[in-house]
Amino acid sequence: MEAKCYENRPVDIRILRSVVGTIVDINQNCFSQPVGGTEVQVQRFNYHAAVFSSSSYTEIAQQYAAAHQVFLIDYRNVSLMEPVIDTLMGLDQQDFLEHSITRIRQSFRQYLRDENLAGIEGVLSRAGMQKVLEKLTPAVGAIRGSYYGMIE
Numbered sequence: 194m195e196a197k198c199y200e201n202r203p204v205d206i207r208i209l210r211s212v213v214g215t216i217v218d219i220n221q222n223c224f225s226q227p228v229g230g231t232e233v234q235v236q237r238f239n240y241h242a243a244v245f246s247s248s249s250y251t252e253i254a255q256q257y258a259a260a261h262q263v264f265l266i267d268y269r270n271v272s273l274m275e276p277v278i279d280t281l282m283g284l285d286q287q288d289f290l291e292h293s294i295t296r297i298r299q300s301f302r303q304y305l306r307d308e309n310l311a312g313i314e315g316v317l318s319r320a321g322m323q324k325v326l327e328k329l330t331p332a333v334g335a336i337r338g339s340y341y342g343m344i345e
Contacts, residue, residue, distance in 0.1 A: 196245040198281050203249040206257050212242045213261045247278045276332035280324060288321030305333060 195212050197204045223234040243264040244250075250258070250265055258265050268274040291297060296316060303312040308330075310322075317325060 194243050194245065198247045198278060200248070200282055203251050204244060204246045204254055205251045206254045208244060209254050209257045209261070209263060212244055212263055213257075216240055216242050216261075216263075247274070247281075273336055276328065277336070280328040280332060283328070284321060284324060288318055288324060289316060290318055290321075291316040 195208060197208060219240055220236060220238050222237045224237050225232045226235045227233075241262060241264070243266055244258070245266045245268060247268050249267055249269055255265065257263075268278065286292075289297065291300075300312040300316040303309065304325075313325065314322065
């Protein structure tokens, strides 16, 4: 799964190429299985991919995703996701103490998983913490899970 939250641009083909490359790489992992006295290489994994977006997808990205069976989930007009998207888009550079995107992502993932403020306290300013605690946390808590059915 890949999730993108862009303000004024749709997800483009570069993201889809990266996702497809990762899936192809993972799915090429094989193991040996004895069949009738001969060792046969058997594909170990058969993963599929989904890309979530708050801002839609370019036409070529949609075509590429369809050709490679990547599911595209567009949250652009989903009312349950609007407070999450609005809060994320409302975070400004001054809301962050840390500017390493890797560290920010890790901290947010840990916070959402464990609801432990320790991880994000070193990443967010006081104003950023306030936005997260007052807006993002209740918005994410309201979601409580989701289910997707895909038609072949």
